Each structure stands twice: as structure tokens, then as C-alpha cells.
Amino acid sequence: MKHSHILPLASCIFFLTLVILVQARHHSHHAKHKHSHPHKSSKTPKPAPPPSPPHNQNYNNASGIFDLRKFGAIGDGETDDTESFKMAWDSACQSESAVNVILVPQGFSFLVQSTIFTGPCQGVLELKVDGTLMPPDGPESWPKNNSRHQWLVFYRINGMSLEGSGLIDGRGEKWWDLPCKPHKGPHGTTLPGPCDSPIAIRFFMSSNLTVQGLRIKNSPQFHFRFDGCKNVHIESIYITAPKLSPNTDGIHIENTNDVKIYNSVISNGDDCVSIGSGCNDVDIKNITCGPGHGISIGSLGNHNSRACVSNIMVRDSFIKVTDNGVRIKTWQGGSGSVSGVTFSNIHMVSVRNPIIIDQFYCLTKECTNKSSAVSVSNIIYTNIKGTYDIRSPPMRFACSDSVPCTNLTLSDIELLPSQGDIVHDPFCWNAYGDLETLTIPPVSCLLESTPQLVLDYDITRC
Ligand SMILES: *[C@@H]1O[C@H](CO)[C@@H](O)[C@H](O)[C@H]1NC(C)=O
Ligand SMILES: *[C@@H]1O[C@H](CO)[C@@H](O)[C@H](O)[C@H]1NC(C)=O
Ligand SMILES: *[C@@H]1O[C@H](CO)[C@@H](O)[C@H](O)[C@H]1NC(C)=O
Ligand SMILES: *[C@@H]1O[C@H](CO)[C@@H](O)[C@H](O)[C@H]1NC(C)=O
Ligand SMILES: *[C@@H]1O[C@H](CO)[C@@H](O)[C@H](O)[C@H]1NC(C)=O
Ligand SMILES: *[C@@H]1O[C@H](CO)[C@@H](O)[C@H](O)[C@H]1NC(C)=O
Numbered sequence: 001m002k003h004s005h006i007l008p009l010a011s012c013i014f015f016l017t018l019v020i021l022v023q024a025r026h027h028s029h030h031a032k033h034k035h036s037h038p039h040k041s042s043k044t045p046k047p048a049p050p051p052s053p054p055h056n057q058n059y060n061n062a063s064g065i066f067d068l069r070k071f072g073a074i075g076d077g078e079t080d081d082t083e084s085f086k087m088a089w090d091s092a093c094q095s096e097s098a099v100n101v102i103l104v105p106q107g108f109s110f111l112v113q114s115t116i117f118t119g120p121c122q123g124v125l126e127l128k129v130d131g132t133l134m135p136p137d138g139p140e141s142w143p144k145n146n147s148r149h150q151w152l153v154f155y156r157i158n159g160m161s162l163e164g165s166g167l168i169d170g171r172g173e174k175w176w177d178l179p180c181k182p183h184k185g186p187h188g189t190t191l192p193g194p195c196d197s198p199i200a201i202r203f204f205m206s207s208n209l210t211v212q213g214l215r216i217k218n219s220p221q222f223h224f225r226f227d228g229c230k231n232v233h234i235e236s237i238y239i240t241a242p243k244l245s246p247n248t249d250g251i252h253i254e255n256t257n258d259v260k261i262y263n264s265v266i267s268n269g270d271d272c273v274s275i276g277s278g279c280n281d282v283d284i285k286n287i288t289c290g291p292g293h294g295i296s297i298g299s300l301g302n303h304n305s306r307a308c309v310s311n312i313m314v315r316d317s318f319i320k321v322t323d324n325g326v327r328i329k330t331w332q333g334g335s336g337s338v339s340g341v342t343f344s345n346i347h348m349v350s351v352r353n354p355i356i357i358d359q360f361y362c363l364t365k366e367c368t369n370k371s372s373a374v375s376v377s378n379i380i381y382t383n384i385k386g387t388y389d390i391r392s393p394p395m396r397f398a399c400s401d402s403v404p405c406t407n408l409t410l411s412d413i414e415l416l417p418s419q420g421d422i423v424h425d426p427f428c429w430n431a432y433g434d435l436e437t438l439t440i441p442p443v444s445c446l447l448e449s450t451p452q453l454v455l456d457y458d459i460t461r462c
Pocket of ligand 2: 143145146
């Protein structure tokens with residue numbers, strides 16, 4: 001996750017609000033339209049199935065299934081099926097069955113434009129993708145008046161599962177090749193100019209979400225983004241994009257609590273999972289990650305912002321051929337804290353920077369050191385083994401001059417060079433912590449005993 005600026009975020013929210021208003025009007029218009037053309041209604045089922053008892057949990061109940069094709073979608077990969085998808089969504093959302101399945105049937109490819117699906121809905125929704133969903137092919141085919149920040153957005157939904165045996169194909173190639181992307185201009189340059197590329201799937205201000213068993217590939221930008229969500233369970237998903245595709249984070253979460261990400265495989269061109277500001281209680285388990293940039297907390301504290309992240313667990317995972325393994329990155333000048341993080345039982349293969357804290361994160365060469373930073377404390381690294389790419393040291397704890405990292409605990413670390421026998425010494429700067437066991441390579445640079453903190457309470461408050 002590279003571009004987290006406050007200003008674009010604010011304008012994005014403003015834009016989103018606008019789009020929602022426009023959509024709401026569009027929808028009510030649409031409903032009228034449907035009623036005034038009765039001959040069309042033979043193609044579309046009754047707006048809402050008869051109310052069923054709230055205890056009805058029967059997934060196969062015909063009245064609770066909303067097949068895109070029944071709403072007129074063609075699914076030939078060329079026809080614009082957006083309106084049919086919206087109608088299926090609206091019907092399912094208004095249905096009073098306890099569970100309503102929106103079915104993207106197998107054997108069909110549905111082309112859908114950037115859309116915001118808005119709740120709250122009457123019952124629980126299941127979007128079952130057994131076929132293929134895809135956006136227009138690149139910036140040239142993207143309608144001028146559609147958002148370029150995001151493709152499919154689910155907004156204010158409480159209780160939804162996104163699953164199926166199908167594929168979400170983000171068709172990102174033409175976006176990655178825009179001349180504004182790193183090294184994509186003439187002669188490997190990067191040209192200035194607007195460079196927005198859509199996030200494939202975004203959940204915004206929603207709760208009780210499950211994403212399960214899906215394949216998603218080649219997003220123009222992040223594959224999934226959750227912001228302002230609560231209780232998110234991601235299970236057995238498979239995300240792929242080429243290793244040089246810019247900014248294609250697998251799963252990005254922000255201001256989101258109670259997250260479980262289990263048993264998934266992610267290989268892409270940026271972070272497998274990135275955890276932004278305002279996330280608490282995140283459990284990541286059995287992830288296979290790489291190539292890409294590894295699993296990151298951050299970047300936090302950009303533009304002097306306050307960031308709070310706590311209770312994060314990353315365990316039983318496999319990270320291979322990535323630029324970083326487990327990373328915490330913060331900008332100079334922020335405030336708040338990252339606290340209570342455990343990285344446990346992680347196997348690394350040929351990873352650059354397997355273990356890294358970087359409190360001097362900076363994308364240009366022009367960042368200056370500031371007198372505040374997001375503090376980093378109570379971090380456990382245990383049972384982290386494997387090999388590192390010898391271009392960087394296997395462990396790097398680069399903590400801020402003004403705000404040291406405290407209470408870092410290391411045990412059972414064994415990191416060997418992936419080739420040759422050059423052993424790099426770990427690097428520490430202003431990092432306090434303890435070794436519970438001997439490590440390979442040995443770490444002698446951590447400072448002992450907790451510093452006498454003279455920190456302004458306001459800086460680290462969360
Ligand atoms: C669907 O559920 C309703 C209410 O439980 C029931 O009356 C109806 O027969 C069911 N339909 C099918 C096809 O199972
Ligand atoms: C975008 O423009 C097209 C054609 O002018 C119009 O049909 C569509 O409703 C517009 N979409 C939005 C979201 O305003
Ligand atoms: C989410 O589900 C839990 C039970 O599964 C329920 O208690 C809670 O109210 C739901 N969340 C919201 C915001 O409704
Ligand atoms: C870990 O996840 C993979 C899928 O990525 C799955 O095949 C495997 O069974 C999982 N292992 C455990 C112990 O659940
Ligand atoms: C910021 O501080 C670090 C640690 O003291 C130092 O290595 C680095 O050169 C400083 N950067 C600037 C731009 O002054
Ligand atoms: C150090 O961190 C561990 C793990 O988060 C925590 O249990 C412990 O209380 C911390 N110790 C201090 C002195 O804060």
C-alpha cells in the first residue's frame with residue numbers, strides 16, 4: 001500500500017457520497033420504468049418473493065435465489081450486464097427470505113461496470129460467483145463518468161458472504177501499463193498525471209462479512225479493500241497477479257476490526273496483506289505469500305496522521321521470494337501506536353528483509369526526520385526460519401530517534417543466506433528488546449532495559 005493520502009481519501013468519500021445519491025435516484029427511476037412496461041416483466045421475476053418465516057435457512061429454496069440470467073444478463077463477456085446485476089441485487093436485498101443468493105452462474109462471463117451495491121438489506125446475502133465477473137478492459141473502455149477508484153463496492157451491508165467456484169478477473173494489464181506507473185513511461189520513465197486505478201472489490205462500512213473459496217486475479221489496483229468494517233472472515237481464497245504489477249495488494253484492511261484471514265494463497269506485485277490505520281484484532285493464519293512484498297503493517301502516520309493498530313497475529317505461514325517478510329512501516333511525523341503484534345511460526349524462502357521495522361518509510365527522497373512518530377511496542381517474533389536474499393540483512397529494526405521501539409521479543413529465529421555463506425549482521429537503531437533464545441544470525445544490537453520514556457503522552461495515545 002503506497003498511496004494513503006488524507007486529501008484523496010476525503011475527496012474519495014465525498015465522491016462516493018455523490019455517486020450513492022446519483023445511484024439512489026437512478027434506482028427509483030428504474031423501478032418506475034419497470035412498472036410502466038409490463039411486457040418487460042416477463043423477463044424479470046417478481047420484484048420480491050413472498051415473505052418467508054425468519055427461521056427459513058434453506059439455501060436451495062427457489063424463492064431465495066436470484067440468478068443474474070433471470071434478470072436479463074447475457075454473460076457473453078461483451079454485453080454490459082450491469083443493469084441486470086443491479087436488479088438482481090435490489091431484488092435480493094429487498095427479499096424477506098432469511099438468506100438470499102445472488103447467483104453468477106457457471107459457464108458465463110459477465111461484464112459489469114463500476115457499481116456501488118448499497119444496503120442495508122432485509123436478510124443475509126450470498127453473492128455466489130460460480131461463473132466469471134469482469135470489469136471493462138482497461139482505462140480506454142472505462143466510462144468517463146464512472147469512478148476510477150473502485151470497481152465493485154459493497155456499502156452498508158450487514159451479513160454477506162461472497163463465495164463460489166468461479167473467478168473475478170480484474171483485467172488490470174492496461175492499467176499497470178499506464179505511462180504514469182513506475183517505469184512505464186518512455187525509456188523506463190514515470191510520467192506525471194492522474195494515475196487512479198480501480199480497486200477490484202471494496203467493502204465499506206459493512207459488517208459480518210465472509211469471503212470464501214474464490215479466485216480473483218489481475219486487479220488494476222488492490223484486489224480487496226475493507227474499510228470501516230467489522231467482523232470479516234476470509235477463508236480459502238486464491239489471489240494472483242504478476243510480480244511486477246504495481247500496487248496490487250492482495251487484501252488491504254483499514255479501520256476494520258475482528259478480521260480473520262485463513263488458508264489462502266496470494267501472489268502479486270505488492271503486499272499480500274496490508275494492515276492500515278485503525279485495525280484491531282486481526283488473525284492471519286496459514287497464508288502462502290509471494291512473490292510480492294510480504295505481509296505489512298503500514299504504512300502508518302503519513303502526513304502527520306495518528307494511527308492506531310493493536311492485537312495483530314500472523315502465524316503458521318509461508319513467505320517466499322518477496323521483498324519483505326513481516327514488516328512494520330511508519331512515516332516520520334505521525335502519532336499513535338502499533339502495539340501487541342505476534343509473528344509466529346513463519347517459514348521464509350529467499351526473502352529480502354524477512355524481519356523489518358522501518359520507521360523512516362518514505363517514497364520520495366525528500367522526507368525529513370520529525371520529532372514524533374507512530375510508536376512501535378510489544379512485538380513478538382517467534383519461530384521464524386528459512387532463508388534470506390543476501391542483498392539485505394535478515395533483520396532490520398530501524399526505529400525513530402524521538403520514539404524508540406520497545407519490548408521487541410525474539411525467539412527461535414533461524415535465517416540463513418539463500419546463496420553463498422555471507423552472513424549479514426542484523427541492523428538495529430534505537431530498538432529495545434530481548435532475546436529469549438539464541439538466534440541465527442546472532443543479534444547483538446538490541447538495546448537492553450526499557451528506556452526512560454519522556455514521551456509526550458499525546459504522541460502515543462490511541
Ligand atoms: C421456499 O420457502 C417457502 C417458505 O419457507 C416455502 O413456502 C416454499 O415452498 C419454498 N419453495 C421451495 C421451492 O422450496
Ligand atoms: C454515465 O453516462 C451514461 C451515458 O451518458 C449514462 O447512461 C449513465 O447513467 C451514466 N452513469 C452514471 C453513474 O452517471
Ligand atoms: C453480526 O453477527 C452477530 C452474530 O453473528 C450479531 O450479534 C451482530 O449483531 C451482527 N452485527 C451487526 C452489526 O448486526
Ligand atoms: C493451509 O491452506 C491451504 C490452502 O492454501 C490448504 O490446502 C491447507 O489444507 C491448509 N492447512 C491447514 C493446516 O489448514
Ligand atoms: C533521520 O535519522 C536517521 C537516524 O538518526 C538517520 O540515519 C537519517 O540520516 C536521518 N535522515 C535525515 C533525512 O536527516
Ligand atoms: C511486552 O510485550 C508482551 C507481548 O505483547 C507483553 O505481554 C508484555 O506485557 C510486554 N511487557 C511490557 C513490560 O510491556
